Amino acid sequence: xxxxxxxxxxxxxxxxxxxxxxxxxxxxxxxxxxxxxxxxxxxxxxxxxxxxxxxxxxxxxxxxxxxxxxxxxxxxxxxxxxxxxxxxxxxxxxxxxxxxxxxxxxxxxxxxxxxxxxxxxxxxxxxxxxxxxxxxxxxxxxxxxxxxxxxxxxxxxxxxxxxxxxxxxxxxxxxxxxxxxxxxxxxxxxxxxxxxxxxxxxxxxxxxxxxxxxxxxxxxxxxxxxxxxxxxxxxxxxxxxxxxxxxxxxxxxxxxxxxxxxxxxxxxxxxxxxxxxxxxxxxxxxxxx
Amino acid sequence: xxxxxxxxxxxxxxxxxxxxxxxxxxxxxxxxxxxxxxxxxxxxxxxxxxxxxxxxxxxxxxxxxxxxxxxxxxxxxxxxxxxxxxxxxxxxxxxxxxxxxxxxxxxxxxxxxxxxxxxxxxxxxxxxxxxxxxxxxxxxxxxxxxxxxxxxxxxxxxxxxxxxxxxxxxxxxxxxxxxxxxxxxxxxxxxxxxxxxxxxxxxxxxxxxxxxxxxxxxxxxxxxxxxxxxxxxxxxxxxxxxxxxxxxxxx
Amino acid sequence: xxxxxxxxxxxxxxxxxxxxxxxxxxxxxxxxxxxxxxxxxxxxxxxxxxxxxxxxxxxxxxxxxxxxxxxxxxxxxxxxxxxxxxxxxxxxxxxxxxxxxxxxxxxxxxxxxxxxxxxxxxxxxxxxxxxxxxxxxxxxxxxxxxxxxxxxxxxxxxxxxxxxxxxxxxxxxxxxxxxxxxxxxxxxxxxxxxxxxxxxxxxxxxxxxxxxxxxxxxxxxxxxxxxxxxxxxxxxxxxxxxxxxxxxxxxxxxxxxxxxxxxxxxxxxxxxxxxxxxxxxxxxxxxxxxxxx
Ligand SMILES: Nc1ncnc2c1ncn2[C@@H]1O[C@H](COP(=O)(O)OP(=O)(O)OP(=O)(O)O)[C@@H](O)[C@H]1O
Ligand SMILES: [Mg+2]
Numbered sequence: 046x047x048x049x050x051x052x053x054x055x056x057x058x059x060x061x062x063x064x065x066x067x068x069x070x071x072x073x074x075x076x077x078x079x080x081x082x083x084x085x086x087x088x089x090x091x092x093x094x095x096x097x098x099x100x101x102x103x104x105x106x107x108x109x110x111x112x113x114x115x116x117x118x119x120x121x122x123x124x125x126x127x128x129x130x131x132x133x134x135x136x137x138x139x140x141x142x143x144x145x146x147x148x149x150x151x152x153x154x155x156x157x158x159x160x161x162x163x164x165x166x167x168x169x170x171x172x173x174x175x176x177x178x179x180x181x182x183x184x185x186x187x188x189x190x191x192x193x194x195x196x197x198x199x200x201x202x203x204x205x206x207x208x209x210x211x212x213x214x215x216x217x218x219x220x221x222x223x224x225x226x227x228x229x230x231x232x233x234x235x236x237x238x239x240x241x242x243x244x245x246x247x248x249x250x251x252x253x254x255x256x257x258x259x260x261x262x263x264x265x266x267x268x269x270x271x272x273x274x275x276x277x278x279x280x281x282x283x284x285x286x287x288x289x290x291x292x293x294x295x296x297x298x299x300x301x302x303x304x305x306x307x308x309x310x311x312x313x314x315x316x317x318x319x320x321x322x323x324x325x326x327x328x329x330x331x332x333x334x
Numbered sequence: 335x336x337x338x339x340x341x342x343x344x345x346x347x348x349x350x351x352x353x354x355x356x357x358x359x360x361x362x363x364x365x366x367x368x369x370x371x372x373x374x375x376x377x378x379x380x381x382x383x384x385x386x387x388x389x390x391x392x393x394x395x396x397x398x399x400x401x402x403x404x405x406x407x408x409x410x411x412x413x414x415x416x417x418x419x420x421x422x423x424x425x426x427x428x429x430x431x432x433x434x435x436x437x438x439x440x441x442x443x444x445x446x447x448x449x450x451x452x453x454x455x456x457x458x459x460x461x462x463x464x465x466x467x468x469x470x471x472x473x474x475x476x477x478x479x480x481x482x483x484x485x486x487x488x489x490x491x492x493x494x495x496x497x498x499x500x501x502x503x504x505x506x507x508x509x510x511x512x513x514x515x516x517x518x519x520x521x522x523x524x525x526x527x528x529x530x531x532x533x534x535x536x537x538x539x540x541x542x543x544x545x546x547x548x549x550x551x552x553x554x555x556x557x558x559x560x561x562x563x564x565x566x567x568x569x570x571x572x573x574x575x576x577x578x579x580x581x582x583x584x585x
Numbered sequence: 586x587x588x589x590x591x592x593x594x595x596x597x598x599x600x601x602x603x604x605x606x607x608x609x610x611x612x613x614x615x616x617x618x619x620x621x622x623x624x625x626x627x628x629x630x631x632x633x634x635x636x637x638x639x640x641x642x643x644x645x646x647x648x649x650x651x652x653x654x655x656x657x658x659x660x661x662x663x664x665x666x667x668x669x670x671x672x673x674x675x676x677x678x679x680x681x682x683x684x685x686x687x688x689x690x691x692x693x694x695x696x697x698x699x700x701x702x703x704x705x706x707x708x709x710x711x712x713x714x715x716x717x718x719x720x721x722x723x724x725x726x727x728x729x730x731x732x733x734x735x736x737x738x739x740x741x742x743x744x745x746x747x748x749x750x751x752x753x754x755x756x757x758x759x760x761x762x763x764x765x766x767x768x769x770x771x772x773x774x775x776x777x778x779x780x781x782x783x784x785x786x787x788x789x790x791x792x793x794x795x796x797x798x799x800x801x802x803x804x805x806x807x808x809x810x811x812x813x814x815x816x817x818x819x820x821x822x823x824x825x826x827x828x829x830x831x832x833x834x835x836x837x838x839x840x841x842x843x844x845x846x847x848x849x850x851x852x853x854x855x856x857x858x859x860x861x862x863x864x865x866x867x868x869x870x871x872x873x874x875x876x877x878x
Contacts, residue, residue: 074678133681134618145848201434202442202448205440212422218384219436306694307693310689315686334676
């Protein structure tokens with residue numbers, strides 16, 4: 046039972062990550078490889094605020110969101126006015142820069158040693174201390190984020206992002222400030238990625254940089270590709286599937302040393318196959334063309 | 335009175351002059367037809383005005399304001415709308431969303447406001463929907479409102495792109511070959527509508543290959559060849575010019 | 586000290602440049618952002634490791650087989666992964682994602698077979714040569730010589746042969762090539778073969794120099810792609826120039842800070858370029874120009 050609750054909690058965390066990236070991939074049509082960086086920035090800012098300044102979980106989470114949004118401009122301002130493939134490379138670069146900082150700025154982040162002993166979230170004097178209550182707690186936050194992202198996706202803002210995805214030039218000729226809209230979408234996606242970072246830190250009560258690597262960014266992206274983009278259901282289907290998949294593999298009984306690589310190979314093959322045979326993913330609205 | 339003016343504008347692509355020291359003005363509330371053989375530089379002029387490409391030299395001004403080098407969105411917000419020769423719809427959006435995306439001043443285009451004051455956005459959205467429906471009825475696509483734009487026939491796509499342009503409610507309309515691929519009955523009502531827009535005070539520039547259409551709607555005709563204005567005047571004057579006939583109409 | 590660092594930077598620049606030229610071959614002609622180039626790089630150095638270290642084949646034989654097989658792998662990747670997508674009219678976006686998927690598969694395939702730990706390819710201490718206060722290892726010298734030879738080769742192929750002219754024409758206008766009656770498939774095959782072969786050369790040299798692990802491909806493709814962009818997309822000399830700039834700046838950064846920040850330097854340089862000179866050192870500025878249909 047605890048095992049299942051653990052997986053469901055991870056799904057809550059990942060759903061927010063994937064839905065926020067969906068705003069870029071499925072709406073704007075931007076490939077970003079920096080989502081794990083924002084996830085990590087959220088985790089580290091909230092953790093440091095809680096441990097160094099003694100803030101509560103929620104204020105720390107909100108400030109982490111603000112901080113992450115601000116940091117997102119350092120990458121979106123220089124790269125979003127350029128061609129799509131430059132942006133992919135720049136986002137990858139940002140991911141690597143952030144990882145390098147988390148890993149090497151030992152005075153602040155303790156680098157590879159990680160930060161242990163992160164206190165559990167406390168609300169109105171009640172500590173979220175069981176796995177069941179953390180599942181509920183993360184579920185509430187995931188539901189709120191999903192609701193907000195749904196509102197944003199279905200708002201005129203979401204519509205104009207899709208218009209940009211379809212034809213930037215036509216959208217510009219209709220008076221839409223493409224670059225500004227993209228930068229805003231990027232900031233929103235980054236902000237929403239910070240929340241699961243805080244949730245993850247509060248859940249494991251330990252963070253180190255290896256949770257926020259390039260491969261993690263690729264993983265988050267592959268969830269969208271496989272589940273499908275441009276709506277809410279695709280990313281959710283993808284998340285559930287991809288979080289359960291390794292557990293299934295474990296069930297089959299692959300040796301641990303091989304399992305990790307095997308899992309990655311399966312992700313890679315799935316991406317290739319989906320792009321080839323089902324570009325809208327399992328349940329997406331947006332067909333990559 | 336010229337509302338939109340090009341002065342000595344030059345644009346070369348890889349050394350080939352597409353527009354060559356061209357000066358041209360468009361009168362307010364009039365219909366000007368741009369004609370000329372393929373590759374004369376007509377579409378390039380639209381691209382230059384819209385800011386999609388930058389002139390190598392020369393200036394473009396709108397209501398005496400210099401708009402040379404402004405970004406496309408900025409030009410559009412000044413009140414210059416554009417119909418593309420190759421349609422350029424938002425293909426994987428519904429017909430309705432294609433129109434809705436085009437309206438100006440949408441509160442909900444600000445993500446923050448769309449979450450903070452959703453009721454306001456919903457109210458606005460209702461009136462936009464109404465206007466979208468009117469536009470779709472006008473072009474006869476009301477029953478297709480929820481289809482994806484990519485599933486329309488070419489003629490229907492053309493009509494939708496016209497409706498989308500109208501949704502922008504610009505003062506100057508740059509229309510690139512509106513009748514190509516549209517059926518004759520629709521053409522008639524389209525022309526009627528273009529005339530009405532001009533009467534309402536819109537400035538219209540239309541690129542058109544069909545001379546009957548040109549004669550029917552144009553107040554002014556500008557004949558272009560090799561990036562230059564060869565002849566400019568009333569429709570009958572220009573179309574009667576033997577040189578024009580030889581270069582273009584006589585084929 | 587400074588001189589030595591400069592020399593080291595230039596040598597890494599040589600290695601980056603070889604990868605960058607290979608990447609540029611493919612990127613400039615097909616516009617495909619060939620992420621899997623990094624995977625090919627990793628694959629080739631492990632192939633070499635198998636031939637040279639495990640099977641103890643003579644060095645030259647191992648190198649020739651590695652380069653030939655890698656070139657073939659490049660062609661195969663194009664045939665299996667990209668061509669079907671191109672035929673369908675897929676966007677570069679899809680090609681890039683597929684390439685990323687393939688990169689993941691290749692890297693993990695290698696890691697599964699050979700493990701994640703670093704492999705040493707040339708045991709013992711390498712002979713060194715000193716030029717005044719400058720000390721270079723044999724492999725470093727070989728890298729520099731290989732770069733010069735390969736660079737001249739690339740430029741000769743591009744500027745002097747019919748194939749090179751076709752490649753440059755395809756870079757400028759893919760449609761033109763089919764109009765001219767040249768088979769774009771054939772050009773693609775050549776480009777993928779040459780590009781991958783270049784990756785193999787760099788991979789072997791750097792493997793012999795500092796050993797290898799499955800993730801070397803990531804650093805290689807990143808340095809290569811960044812070099813191409815800061816040098817100027819579409820210009821082969823630019824790729825080499827970008828690579829040297831990168832190598833030298835990284836080397837100086839190590840002197841000022843520490844090797845741990847090296848990757849960060851790469852991307853700070855990229856971001857500075859994107860901000861202030863997006864067309865790259867040798868590139869010409871293009872606004873997103875509409876192609877009238
Ligand atoms: N983006 C571009 N890049 C390179 N050359 C271009 C570009 N746009 C237009 N040209 C060239 O400029 C010249 C003028 O083209 P333009 O599209 O303006 O002609 P047009 O008068 O609209 O012709 P048509 O009646 O066929 O639409 C042509 O020779 C064309 O090939
Ligand atoms: Mg034209």
